[in-house]
Amino acid sequence: MTIEELEQIAKSVHQENAKYDYEVYVCMDLACASQGASALRDALVKAAEASGKKVLIRKTGCMGPCSSGPLVRVDPDETLYARAKDKDAQAIVSSLGGTPVPKLQCDLNEHFDKQVRVVLENAGHIDPEKIDDYISRDGYKALLTALSEMTPNGVIHRITESGLRGRGGGGYPTGLKWATVSKASGEVKYVVCNGDEGDPGAFMDRSVMEGDPHRVIEGMAIAAYAVGASKGFIYVRAEYPVAVARLTTALREARRRGLLGNNICNTTFNFDIEIRLGAGAFVCGEETALIASIEGRRGMPKPRPPYPAVSGLWGKPTLINNVETYANVAPIVRNGGKWFFNMGSERSKGTKVFALTGRIANTGLIEVPLGIKLWEIIDVIGGGVPGGHKLKAIQTGGPSGGCIPADMLTLGVSYDALMAAGSIMGSGGMIVMDDTSCMVNVARFFVEFCMTESCGKCIPCRAGTAQMYTLLTRICEGTASMNDLELLVDLCGTVRETSLCGLGQTAPNPVLSTLKYFKNEYIEHIVHKRCPAGVCNMAGAGAVETTSVEVPA
């Protein structure tokens, strides 16, 4: 495969598409599929055939605003239809060439205007099971350019120059990581993609793997060329069967086109990828645990150093990046490091994909330039909190993150700002909570998660999270004393300072951040035996009768 051949493929796809007057894209991602997107697509195909119009019906990955699904986009007009059902297929097809169907139209302009799409540039535009669709949108061009025109060091330099930081949540400079693996001694090196999206409430990586699998493969191949690896692994959660199927298809297609395998693009570069399935263990998102799992063992972390960059998979230098990090690689190589560097905030460059969920009008997948203010995400893109409720907090970073209170909406979203606020960027889950959520209960939810997901190797995490859970349960049940709260804070410090891996070190974050901003809720539970949000069941507490008990209006 050469660049000319790539361009030839792209050209033939465009020629094929030009035969049709209209292109109708149906989002088939999990959220839309669970609302009848496949029946809709079948109905559209049927209606299109019956109409005699030249219509191409295409299935695509996630378009973004899942709460308005099933979504349909009609090109060339770029009309977006929301909540389309199979019975609407006839109306959609009939309207082609005329005025759009009014009842299906949606006003999501504000939702999209604030977004910048880099990772999701193809989402909603290509059929994820067709490699030619990807190629027609400049796919694999970056890989072939790198192979034919750039040295491995040149590629690393470009990534470093872009300022890209690890999108799994840690925020480690990607270029630096690549340079370390590249310099590590050894003939055999590995490239690993961390697709073990264990953070409950996040689905960015699933959407990328399902909606644009070739982007991940291309990013990995470029990384392999840069660091000198010839073998890669994608570690995917078994809970994502569609992602596994799409990646399997994509790998097969890439091999068929000669974009994986031996002597790629007539060079001496050989590279292939295998898929490895996770089996439901949150700790496997930690890189040394992930390595153990790929080796077929229990996913238990090891002390670092040595870092995987020096001694990873089977003791060889191993580059581990997250799905979204790899997804950023091809556009950076294509457009240059400066292009990426110019987006984002001072120390957090580029864009970030977030899964916006919880108590918010427009739930779904968004991609925003870093540095964007929280209120822009919540009020403009998200459309605010529905049902007349009041925004209380925004949770980021999952079980390792924290809650940011509603009065900090002017905060710019970046690695450093979120860290300073007591939370973390995390992999990109953003869960909105309103006045119906009890922050103590939320903290308990996350601590319970960490307790059950603790691998049990080190005591602070294994026993500490269990004790934290007991204390939080006591608070939620109204049987705790102020001494318990003190003990909880003390324990949080111990678990954070002494745990072996990130899971334990960050497990206290949800507790500490809610204590920082919502201490009054803890006090209410302990002193007044009362849950302000009405979530916790205080039946066993012998609730203190006070006049302050709220009576529902």
Add this chain to the structure above:
Amino acid sequence: MSAFTPPPLPSDDKRWKIVNGTMRKNGFARHALIETLHTVQSSFGYLDDDAIRFVALSLRVPLSQAYGVATFYHYFSLKPPGEHTMTLCTGTACYIKGTDKLVSSAEQRLGLKAGQTTKDGKISLMTARCVGACSRAPVVICDGEVAGEVTNEQMIAQLERWAVE
């Protein structure tokens, strides 16, 4: 020392051939343990002692390690599933939208705890740590079909339908 010969298949059940196929594809390498257990679970629905023993012997992995892996990962089940499985997602978005109430309501209706199967073997009630359909929380998976924004009434109605089948 003679070359390693893998143990014979436990029975003439054709599904063992599928399991063996996964191991052969990986050259009977030890790192194929998790892959192979996945194949066993997708073929048989769960991992029993015979299966774990067979896989361990075939891959020359100590029984303790195979059992350790099988019990470490939540995805593997050591008990046969019911005829129907209802999985409630308990990820953060679903929690915020009240999954805990759905779980206790389903537990009450079936008279069991999440993770168990009814005595007649008809319905298993499971929980999942996030299936990635967070935008449609709360999410319930009925025999592999993902349903979003599920109400308690809808969930109970589904359980009733299965119960009278």
